[in-house]
Each structure stands twice: as structure tokens, then as C-alpha cells.
Amino acid sequence: MKIGIVGLGVVGLVTGAVLADQGHEIVGVDIDQNKVKGLQCNRSPIYEPGLDELLQKNKERFTFTTDYSMLKEADVVFITVATPTVEGKNYIGYVLDAAKAMKPYLKRDTIVVVKSTVVPGTSRKVKQIVEREVVSNPEFLREGNAVVDTAKPDRIVIGSDNKASGDMIENLWSFTKSTVLRTSIEEAEMIKYAANSFLATKISFINEIANLCEVIPNCDVNTIAKAIGLDKRIAPYFLNAGLGYGGSCFPKDTLAFVSFARELGEELKIIEATIKVNEERPKRAVKIMKELLGGLNSKTVCILGIAFKPNTDDTRESVGLKIAKLLSDEGANVLAYDPKAKTSLVKMVGSKEECVKVADGVIIATEWEEFRGIEQMLQDKAVLDGRRVLDPNKMSRKKFRAIGLYRGD
Numbered sequence: 001m002k003i004g005i006v007g008l009g010v011v012g013l014v015t016g017a018v019l020a021d022q023g024h025e026i027v028g029v030d031i032d033q034n035k036v037k038g039l040q041c042n043r044s045p046i047y048e049p050g051l052d053e054l055l056q057k058n059k060e061r062f063t064f065t066t067d068y069s070m071l072k073e074a075d076v077v078f079i080t081v082a083t084p085t086v087e088g089k090n091y092i093g094y095v096l097d098a099a100k101a102m103k104p105y106l107k108r109d110t111i112v113v114v115k116s117t118v119v120p121g122t123s124r125k126v127k128q129i130v131e132r133e134v135v136s137n138p139e140f141l142r143e144g145n146a147v148v149d150t151a152k153p154d155r156i157v158i159g160s161d162n163k164a165s166g167d168m169i170e171n172l173w174s175f176t177k178s179t180v181l182r183t184s185i186e187e188a189e190m191i192k193y194a195a196n197s198f199l200a201t202k203i204s205f206i207n208e209i210a211n212l213c214e215v216i217p218n219c220d221v222n223t224i225a226k227a228i229g230l231d232k233r234i235a236p237y238f239l240n241a242g243l244g245y246g247g248s249c250f251p252k253d254t255l256a257f258v259s260f261a262r263e264l265g266e267e268l269k270i271i272e273a274t275i276k277v278n279e280e281r282p283k284r285a286v287k288i289m290k291e292l293l294g295g296l297n298s299k300t301v302c303i304l305g306i307a308f309k310p311n312t313d314d315t316r317e318s319v320g321l322k323i324a325k326l327l328s329d330e331g332a333n334v335l336a337y338d339p340k341a342k343t344s345l346v347k348m349v350g351s352k353e354e355c356v357k358v359a360d361g362v363i364i365a366t367e368w369e370e371f372r373g374i375e376q377m378l379q380d381k382a383v384l385d386g387r388r389v390l391d392p393n394k395m396s397r398k399k400f401r402a403i404g405l406y407r408g409d
């Protein structure tokens with residue numbers, strides 16, 4: 001099949017690469033000329049495990065351009081452009097721009113698939129613009145695991161008005177052998193927000209339990225999470241207490257969902273509380289470090305991890321960066337190290353050893369594998385384990401704190 005992918009971020013690149021690997025011919029379109037030039041020279045703009053290899057293997061079948069007219073033979077076009085939250089609301093301007101730009105080149109029977117995360121009603125607006133069949137096929141991949149999640153998702157949601165168009169997209173994904181749900185277009189759009197909001201809520205829930213564990217003798221949130229997770233109705237996933245959720249999706253999608261609902265006269269009280277709990281996490285980390293160091297002014301604090309999660313170089317809504325900013329505001333010198341992510345927002349150093357050596361305090365903000373087993377290196381430092389990677393029994397009692405672990409004696 002000939003397939004167009006409009007928007008070459010994580011979702012567009014991975015979707016294109018996985019479909020190219022199935023033998024389809026893919027044209028990737030983006031308005032970012034530098035990104036397209038890099039991709040044409042085999043340079044991926046992101047670090048995502050397995051992606052480089054897949055792009056390399058399928059380079060004859062996945063081409064890149066800024067020219068929308070290259071979509072003229074496409075049987076299916078996926079819209080995978082960014083949908084940021086702007087002033088609290090889901091901004092669909094890029095989606096509508098993409099729809100307008102592609103319209104003159106589409107064949108009469110091209111199916112346009114909205115994969116970007118959009119509030120209910122948006123795909124129907126796309127339909128009005130392109131005057132073609134439109135299918136909503138939201139994406140559930142996780143960064144750091146995107147290739148595997150796309151090739152083998154837990155489920156595939158296909159929202160369509162027209163059975164034949166939905167069948168065509170269902171067929172396209174049949175190689176995944178995943179469970180398929182056929183829904184209305186609006187239900188498909190809504191499922192994406194409900195899923196992300198529920199997962200974010202699980203995280204804020206366990207983080208509140210973690211707060212309580214910190215003040216109850218002999219309590220460790222990890223034990224509580226493990227035990228409640230063994231109840232099949234609760235399940236063990238997404239119960240890792242820590243410094244809160246970051247990334248390109250949960251923060252923006254929860255905010256957008258709340259404001260979308262409010263415009264319709266409904267209050268999403270649980271999701272509002274989820275957001276509020278999450279916003280407190282970086283402040284709590286700074287408060288703990290301040291207590292450990294007896295003040296922050298002129299102290300040097302090392303942040304280990306500025307990627308919003310391990311196995312990605314993405315720093316969007318990174319908790320590590322939020323903490324760095326709050327620490328600087330309190331007069332601390334802040335240094336950071338991350339195995340993959342780069343930023344100009346904080347002074348970065350080349351290794352964890354270099355970062356720790358000069359620090360009075362250390363905060364582990366991302367659970368990269370290389371931060372495990374470093375207890376010895378941290379012995380004489382004030383340490384906050386924000387992602388529970390260290391063995392508390394190997395740490396000095398006085399200067400060590402871990403999220404969700406009682407150390408108050």
C-alpha cells in the first residue's frame with residue numbers, strides 16, 4: 001500500500017518505520033526542513049531504541065519530504081503532527097493546517113487517519129476540510145518502547161463512520177494480531193484521553209500513598225504497591241511512586257481534557273486532583289533536599305537524569321529540569337548528567353562521577369539503568385532517591401531519603 005505520514009515526530013517516524021517494515025511504501029512529510037534534511041541523510045532526530053535500525057533497514061521504502069504533493073498517490077494518509085496544550089487547551093491548529101495542505105493532492109478515495117491526540121470533534125473537522133473518509137486511530141505507544149508498542153500494541157482503536165474505511169485500517173494493522181476495537185470517531189478520540197488520564201491518576205494516587213509512607217514508621221510504598229498490585233483488579237503497572245509524571249503526553253493531555261470537559265459544563269474532579277498532586281512533586285523534592293542540606297543557598301546539587309523517563313532523550317515536561325529550576329531559584333548551583341538527553345537549561349556534565357564528585361547533594365530524577373548500584377559513590381553526599389533505584393540499606397541513614405520510604409527516626 002502507499003501510505004503518507006504527516007508529522008515526523010516520535011509517532012510519525014515509528015508508525016512509518018513499522019509500516020515500511022511490513023512492505024508498504026511510505027512518504028513522510030514534515031514542515032521542519034532541518035528535520036527532513038537530516039532524515040534524508042539517514043540521521044534520526046530522536047533517540048528511540050530500535051528506530052535507527054528499522055529506518056536503515058527500510059530506507060528504500062520510507063522517504064522524507066517537505067512537499068505535500070508527494071502524497072498524491074497515497075491510499076492512506078496518517079496525521080501525526082503535534083497537538084500541544086496551549087493556554088490549557090488542546091491546540092489542533094497543526095492538524096487542521098496539515099489537512100488543508102494535503103487536500104489538493106489526495107486521491108478521491110484516500111483515507112485520512114487522525115493519529116494525533118485530539119479532543120472529540122476534531123477528526124470531524126478534518127473530514128470537513130479534506131472531504132474524504134476520515135478514521136480516528138489514536139496512538140498508545142510509550143517513548144523508549146515505541147517500536148515494540150507499535151508493532152505489538154495492547155489494543156488498536158479504530159473509530160469510523162464508514163465500515164469499509166475502518167476495515168481498511170483494521171486490515172493495515174492486522175499483522176500486529178492485537179485486539180481491535182471498532183468505535184465511533186468521537187469514542188476513539190475520547191478513549192485516548194480517558195486512557196492517559198487514568199494512567200496519570202494511578203501515578204498520582206501512589207504518590208499520595210508515598211507521602212503518607214514517609215511519615216509512618218516502618219513503611220515503604222514499594223511494599224504497599226506490590227501488595228495492592230497483586231489484586232488483579234488493580235494490576236501491578238503504573239504504581240511506581242516517584243517525583244511525578246512528565247513527558248510529552250500526560251501533563252498536556254490531562255490539562256486539555258479538564259478544560260475540554262469544563263467547556264461542556266462538566267468538572268473532571270479526579271483528574272484535576274491528579275494534576276494538582278503531580279505539580280507538587282518537584283516542590284516536595286526541593287523541600288527534602290533543603291532539609292538534608294540545611295538550606296540551599298550556595299550549595300551544589302547534582303541532578304541525575306533529565307530525560308523525562310529512561311531510554312529516551314526527550315526532556316519535554318522533565319521533572320529533573322523542573323527541580324533544577326526550583327533549586328536555582330533558591331540559590332543552589334545546579335549540575336546535571338543524563339546518559340542521552342541534552343539541554344541548555346541547566347549546566348550538563350559528561351558523566352555521573354563528574355556530577356556527583358563536586359556536589360553537596362544528589363537527586364536521582366530518572367531511573368536510568370546506570371544509576372543502579374552507585375550507592376558507594378554517593379556515601380558522603382546528601383541523597384534523594386526520587387525514583388527508588390538505590391538500596392536504602394547501603395545508604396547512610398542521616399543523609400539519605402527515598403520517595404515513599406520512612407526514614408524519620
Ligand SMILES: NC(=O)c1ccc[n+]([C@@H]2O[C@H](COP(=O)([O-])OP(=O)(O)OC[C@H]3O[C@@H](n4cnc5c(N)ncnc54)[C@H](O)[C@@H]3O)[C@@H](O)[C@H]2O)c1
Nearest residue numbers: 007008009010011030031032081082083094098116117139
Ligand atoms: N510522543 C508520544 O509518546 C506520543 C504517544 C501517543 C500519541 N502522541 C500524540 O501524537 C502526536 C504527535 O506526537 P509526537 O510526540 O510524535 O510529536 P512531535 O512534536 O515530536 O512531532 C510532531 C511533528 O509534526 C510536525 N508538524 C507540525 N505541523 C505540521 C504540519 N502542518 N505539517 C507537517 N508536519 C507538521 C513538526 O514539525 C514535528 O516534526 C501528538 O498529538 C501527541 O499527543 C504522542
Ligand SMILES: O=c1ccn([C@@H]2O[C@H](COP(=O)(O)OP(=O)(O)O[C@H]3O[C@H](CO)[C@@H](O)[C@H](O)[C@H]3O)[C@@H](O)[C@H]2O)c(=O)[nH]1
Nearest residue numbers: 139140141142143238239240242244245246247249308309
Ligand atoms: O509507575 C509509573 C509509571 C510512569 N511514571 C512517569 O510517568 C511519565 C510517563 O511515563 P510513560 O507512560 O511510560 O511514558 P510516555 O511515553 O509519556 O507514554 C504515555 O503517554 C503516551 C502519549 O500519549 C501514551 O501513548 C502512552 O500510552 C502513555 O504511557 C514518566 O515521567 C514516568 O516517569 C511514574 O512516575 N510512575
